[in-house]
Every structure is written in C-alpha cells, then in structure tokens.
Amino acid sequence: MDSESKLQGSRSNDRPVPVCVVPYTDQNNEISLIDLWCVIVARKMLVLLSLLVAILLAFAYVFWVEPSYRAEAYLLPPQQKDIQALMIDFQGGADLKVELYTPDLVFTAFLKNLKSKGLRREYFDINNLADYYLANNPHTDADIDRIFDKKFNGSMRVQSDKQNTPFTVVSFSDRDSNLAAQRLNQFINFANKRTARQLYRNANAIVQAEIKQIRDELSSKLKLAERRRFDTITVLKEAQRIADALGIKDASTFPKVMDKSPSGLAVNTAQVPLYMRGTSALETEISVLELRKSEEPFISGFRDLQEKLAFMEAISIDYASLSAVIIDDPARVPYRMEKPNKKMIAILSVVLGVMVGVFLALAAEFLLGTRRESRQ
Numbered sequence: 001m002d003s004e005s006k007l008q009g010s011r012s013n014d015r016p017v018p019v020c021v022v023p024y025t026d027q028n029n030e031i032s033l034i035d036l037w038c039v040i041v042a043r044k045m046l047v048l049l050s051l052l053v054a055i056l057l058a059f060a061y062v063f064w065v066e067p068s069y070r071a072e073a074y075l076l077p078p079q080q081k082d083i084q085a086l087m088i089d090f091q092g093g094a095d096l097k098v099e100l101y102t103p104d105l106v107f108t109a110f111l112k113n114l115k116s117k118g119l120r121r122e123y124f125d126i127n128n129l130a131d132y133y134l135a136n137n138p139h140t141d142a143d144i145d146r147i148f149d150k151k152f153n154g155s156m157r158v159q160s161d162k163q164n165t166p167f168t169v170v171s172f173s174d175r176d177s178n179l180a181a182q183r184l185n186q187f188i189n190f191a192n193k194r195t196a197r198q199l200y201r202n203a204n205a206i207v208q209a210e211i212k213q214i215r216d217e218l219s220s221k222l223k224l225a226e227r228r229r230f231d232t233i234t235v236l237k238e239a240q241r242i243a244d245a246l247g248i249k250d251a252s253t254f255p256k257v258m259d260k261s262p263s264g265l266a267v268n269t270a271q272v273p274l275y276m277r278g279t280s281a282l283e284t285e286i287s288v289l290e291l292r293k294s295e296e297p298f299i300s301g302f303r304d305l306q307e308k309l310a311f312m313e314a315i316s317i318d319y320a321s322l323s324a325v326i327i328d329d330p331a332r333v334p335y336r337m338e339k340p341n342k343k344m345i346a347i348l349s350v351v352l353g354v355m356v357g358v359f360l361a362l363a364a365e366f367l368l369g370t371r372r373e374s375r376q
Contacts, residue, residue: 039365040358047357054353058345069177070338071184074329075168077107082323086203088315101199110195110324114170114188115158123190124152127183156187167328177333184331196322207315214309221302225295233289239274240282250278 040047086101113119124130130144133151155173170188174180243249274282296302 036362040361043361043364046361046364047354050357050360051350051353054349054356055346058349061340061345066175067337068173068175068339069180069334069336070171070173071177071181071331071334072169072171073184073188073327073331075170075188076166076326076328077103078323078326079103082321082326083199085318085321086199088203088207088317101203106195106199106324109199110191111158111168113191113195113198117153119191119194120153120156120187121148123187124148127186170331172331173338177335181331181333188325188327188331192323192325195324196319199324200317200319200322203317207312207317211309211312214305214312218302218305218309221299221305222295225299229289229292229295233286236274236282236286236289239277240279240286242273242275243277243279243282246275248275248278250280251276 080103083101083103083106086106129152130147133147157169157171159169160167170184172180172184172187174183
C-alpha cells in the first residue's frame with residue numbers, strides 16, 4: 001500500500017502545474033511609483049545613453065552656433081537748453097513768444113527716427129554693413145534685403161524702461177562685442193543728427209514762410225497804394241475839367257455861405273464837390289501826386305511790417321547746438337554673451353535628456369511586455 005501511494009505521488013509530481021499570470025492592479029488602477037523606479041533602474045543604460053546624446057547635442061550647438069553680444073544704451077529727452085535754437089519769436093517781442101517745439105515733442109521725433117526702418121537702412125548702406133556680414137562667406141550670392149532685416153534691423157531694439165519710465169533703452173546685438181557697442185553709439189548719434197537736421201529744416205521753413213508772407217503783404221500794399229494814387233489823380237483831373245468849364249479858378253469864387261448863415265447854424269462842407277476847389281488847387285494837387293516817388297510813407301502800418309521783416313530775416317538757427325536726446329549711459333562693451341546661454345543650455349540638455357531617457361525606458365518596457373503577452 002505504501003509503495004503504490006509513493007508511486008502515485010511521484011507521478012503526480014511529474015505533471016506540469018498550470019500557472020495563470022495576472023497583472024497586478026489596485027482598486028484605482030494606479031501605477032506604482034516603485035514599479036516605475038524599477039523600470040528606470042532596469043533600463044538605466046538607455047536613460048544614460050539619452051542623457052549623453054542630449055549633452056553632446058548641446059555641446060555641438062554651443063560650439064557651432066555664432067555667438068552674440070548685446071550692448072545697451074539709456075536715453076533721456078533733451079533739456080530746454082538743447083533745443084533753445086528752435087524757440088522762435090515771430091512777433092519780435094518777449095511777451096508774444098511762440099514755442100514751436102518742446103523737449104517731449106523733440107524726443108518723440110527722435111524715437112520715430114530711431115525706430116525708422118528707412119533710417120536704419122540708410123545707416124546700413126552708408127557703412128557697407130552687408131560686406132561685414134558676408135565676410136565669412138564672400139562668394140555667397142545673398143539677398144541684401146534679407147541680410148539687413150535679419151542681421152541688422154532685427155538686432156536693434158527700442159523699448160521703454162519699465163522700472164525707470166523716463167528712460168528709453170536701445171540695444172543692439174552683434175557677434176563682436178566691441179562692434180556691438182560701437183555701432184549702437186554710432187547709430188544713436190546718426191539718428192540724433194538726422195533729427196536735428198529735420199527740426200532745423202522745419203523751423204527754417206516756417207521762418208522762410210513767415211518772411212515770404214510779410215514780403216507778399218508789403219508788395220500787395222504797395223501795388224494797392226499805387227492804384228489808389230492813380231485813381232485819385234483820375235478823380236482830380238475830372239474835377240479840374242469841371243472847374244475849368246464852370247470858370248472856377250480858385251476857392252474864392254465859392255459863395256461865402258459862412259458869412260450869410262445865421263448864428264448857430266452848422267454848415268456841412270464835407271460833401272462839397274472837388275471842382276469847387278478851383279482849377280489852380282486841383283492842378284497843383286495833380287502835379288504833386290504825379291511826381292510822388294514812393295507810396296511807402298503814406299501806407300498805414302507799412303513801416304511796422306518792414307520792422308517785422310527785418311527781425312525775421314535776422315533770425316539765425318544754430319544747428320550745431322541742437323540735440324534731440326540726452327545719452328544718459330552710452331553703450332558699453334558687453335562682458336557676457338546674449339546667446340548661446342551656456343548655463344541655460346546645459347540645464348535644458350540634462351532635463352530633456354533625462355525626460356527622453358525615461359520615456360524611452362517606459363516605452364521599451366511597454367513594448368517588451370506586449371510581446372510577452374502576445375507570445376503567451
């Protein structure tokens with residue numbers, strides 16, 4: 001009996017026992033962090049390989065990318081003394097002074113020129129910056145407009161300082177730190193001179209327009225006075241003919257109304273006809289009017305206009321003293337690169353390398369688990 005039972009027991013031990021593998025899941029179907037860590041540790045070589053590739057790519061980027069340095073300058077509106085030459089008195093008196101420009105208005109005009117693409121292109125062409133940007137590739141058939149937009153215009157920034165509102169910050173980036181500061185200072189001076197020239201031309205144009213207006217007014221008054229003199233001569237000659245026809249040689253032949261009028265009676269002689277003055281007086285007046293050489297002394301306000309004209313013609317705008325901006329802090333040679341930012345690139349390469357490595361480890365584990373399940 002014992003032998004038979006031993007024989008049956010041995011047979012039962014030789015039989016394969018079926019095993020059902022059920023993946024573990026908790027009640028909330030959550031992934032265990034321990035399992036994730038075990039997967040990462042198991043696939044640590046894949047994570048390290050991903051990190052190494054990311055670091056190598058970052059190193060290659062830092063090595064091959066062109067360095068860039070950004071120089072900055074801080075600007076302020078001009079003071080009153082900087083635009084004093086633009087303060088023009090059109091009336092010739094201190095109480096009637098007309099201020100054409102204010103510091104804020106002048107500074108606004110300067111900022112418009114500083115942001116002007118046309119002025120930047122003018123500076124770009126005058127200094128032949130296209131040759132500078134193509135120095136590394138002299139045989140490249142490049143588009144000058146594209147180079148200007150990308151290399152120069154895109155590198156220039158104008159923005160207000162949020163912390164110090166009166167300040168305006170202008171910056172420019174270049175692969176050469178010395179040239180970045182030098183070109184920024186040159187362009188600021190270039191824009192300042194262009195703005196001062198524009199303001200000078202505008203102010204001078206206003207002065208010249210005022211001078212022309214005064215001259216036209218004087219000329220018009222002279223022509224009108226000349227016509228009035230001719231009209232007066234014509235009227236007097238007609239009165240002379242009438243007096244000659246009536247035989248009135250002088251005013252003595254005019255009836256002495258004053259002697260015949262009763263006391264207290266006012267006689268109006270304003271409407272007395274000219275011919276009653278007699279031919280002798282009329283001939284004398286006509287002769288004097290015909291011999292008059294100048295109408296100027298007889299024109300009301302003519303000398304005042306001449307005085308104003310002399311004052312306007314004496315105005316001289318000192319162009320050299322004009323300045324549309326105060327450079328509070330000129331551009332200095334930057335001591336660190338704007339790009340590439342080595343510290344930021346190193347941090348990003350490590351973070352991205354680890355993230356990609358973990359993702360690849362999880363993906364590999366998922367694919368291997370799927371294959372195992374399909375084989376079973």
